[in-house]
Amino acid sequence: MLAMNIEKFSFTYPGVDEPSLKNITLPIEKNNITALIGPSGCGKSTLLRSMNRIHDLYPGNKYDGKIELLDETNKKYKNILKIKKENEFIKLRQQVGMIFQKPTPFPMSIFDNVAYGLKIAGIRNKSELSDRVEAALKGSALWNEVHDRLNKSAMGLSGGQQQRLCIARAVAVKPEVLLFDEPTSALDPISTSAIEELIVELKKDVSIAIVTHNMQQASRISDYTAFMYLGDLIEYDKTENIFLNPKEKRTEDYITGRFG
Amino acid sequence: MKRLLINKIILTLSTISALIGLAFLAWILVTLFIKGLSSFHFSLFVNDLINNGLRNLIIGQFILAGMASIIGIPLGMVAGIYIREYGQGRYANLIRNLSDIMMSAPSIVIGAFVYAIVVVPTGHTSGFAGSIALAIMMIPIVISTTDSMLSLVPQELREAGIALGASKYKVIFDIVIKSAKVGIMTGILLAFARIVGETAPLLFTSQTSNYFTLDLTHAFPSLSVSIYDLASDVQTSSRDLAWAASFILTVMVLVINLTGKFITRNKK
Numbered sequence: 244m245l246a247m248n249i250e251k252f253s254f255t256y257p258g259v260d261e262p263s264l265k266n267i268t269l270p271i272e273k274n275n276i277t278a279l280i281g282p283s284g285c286g287k288s289t290l291l292r293s294m295n296r297i298h299d300l301y302p303g304n305k306y307d308g309k310i311e312l313l314d315e316t317n318k319k320y321k322n323i324l325k326i327k328k329e330n331e332f333i334k335l336r337q338q339v340g341m342i343f344q345k346p347t348p349f350p351m352s353i354f355d356n357v358a359y360g361l362k363i364a365g366i367r368n369k370s371e372l373s374d375r376v377e378a379a380l381k382g383s384a385l386w387n388e389v390h391d392r393l394n395k396s397a398m399g400l401s402g403g404q405q406q407r408l409c410i411a412r413a414v415a416v417k418p419e420v421l422l423f424d425e426p427t428s429a430l431d432p433i434s435t436s437a438i439e440e441l442i443v444e445l446k447k448d449v450s451i452a453i454v455t456h457n458m459q460q461a462s463r464i465s466d467y468t469a470f471m472y473l474g475d476l477i478e479y480d481k482t483e484n485i486f487l488n489p490k491e492k493r494t495e496d497y498i499t500g501r502f503g
Numbered sequence: 504m505k506r507l508l509i510n511k512i513i514l515t516l517s518t519i520s521a522l523i524g525l526a527f528l529a530w531i532l533v534t535l536f537i538k539g540l541s542s543f544h545f546s547l548f549v550n551d552l553i554n555n556g557l558r559n560l561i562i563g564q565f566i567l568a569g570m571a572s573i574i575g576i577p578l579g580m581v582a583g584i585y586i587r588e589y590g591q592g593r594y595a596n597l598i599r600n601l602s603d604i605m606m607s608a609p610s611i612v613i614g615a616f617v618y619a620i621v622v623v624p625t626g627h628t629s630g631f632a633g634s635i636a637l638a639i640m641m642i643p644i645v646i647s648t649t650d651s652m653l654s655l656v657p658q659e660l661r662e663a664g665i666a667l668g669a670s671k672y673k674v675i676f677d678i679v680i681k682s683a684k685v686g687i688m689t690g691i692l693l694a695f696a697r698i699v700g701e702t703a704p705l706l707f708t709s710q711t712s713n714y715f716t717l718d719l720t721h722a723f724p725s726l727s728v729s730i731y732d733l734a735s736d737v738q739t740s741s742r743d744l745a746w747a748a749s750f751i752l753t754v755m756v757l758v759i760n761l762t763g764k765f766i767t768r769n770k771k
Contacts, residue, residue, distance in 0.1 A: 329670060333670070343662065344659075349677070351677075360669075
């Protein structure tokens, strides 16, 4: 079953004639990890950022084709490119969470960081809030390190802890899909492996798409891999096939390090 | 060899220039300190100008600057938020440029402007007119501080808020302003320090008064304007009082400035 289904999707930035993504067709399998790899400028981040329409912060983008999202409540697919109303955007972003390259803790306490999305979703009940915050922090392997300083500022955490906090914050609203945009590229190796373990752990509950520059990371954690190049999707397959038996010459050249 | 020589020459020249600048600053401060302190007495804080004290002037100066802040800070902050967070391209840039021009407008011109639009229609000088003139000075400074402090907030932080389903205004008020809070507060404090010692905008808007008053609808006591009056007085005692008043005003501005610096340093 697919969590998201991208079909013949093209994307053009404002003021540019040439589309940055051309005719992309890509399934995002439910409860699996799909890695997007490719050299800088291939459009993998642009694709990821289309999947929760965060691009819409900056006006003037052109979309074509469709990106469908499975709505768990009624098991129907919905084209997210048709969304226009503010409340539909809010719902989309609760269904599709995002973790960024640099950790982005908000300037508030650890508790308030994790509770932020919940409060926006309309949860006001104090005991429900603290239960959900605790569950999210436990689910992000951060609870043991922070349970005695939940009211301290999140800015005092280490980079790796901050990134896990951002994951907890995204997980707290119980999304269906999580998008990771190079989540470990600003972190040290130990924090990186903690985040990788966490991502693999999370796929029980959510479907995951991850952009990464690190091919070892893609091969370690993902179930499916898509190789992109200059705005085209070159090859998509199970991860072991991409890394062991790529069908396309360009994929092979990239994963063996001949360019990129 | 040649590079080392040039390096030495440039270093010497810059050191000398810095010392010349600092020497004048020290000279001003030392003169103020000696002349001000010799005529300084704690009774200055108890008596009003009519009894050779400065109490009404100090309180009046703070009330004028405080009223200006009540008008100027909210207006400037909201305008700064608009041009950084909501404004699109041309309009935001137009307002930003206008505000920059306003910042360098001569303060006497602002005084003349308020004289024409407030003092002439109402028929007399007033504390309100003075506050409005100071507010006009303050607004562009607050706009520029808010604008530049918000520009330092990383874009990822805004995106992270949006990605959690927050609307734009919630992201701005919950996250962006909170991140820029210390910088904006410091800027506001420095803007206050900037206007609290101004003379020209008050000279013919609020003027000054020898008596203690809280009535902003009439001429209002002002330390800086009284310094101007006292300094050109024929009596030596008046000129001595002007030195003491200058000393007190300088210390006030210095303390506010240092507080601003202290807040930023502590936060870092």
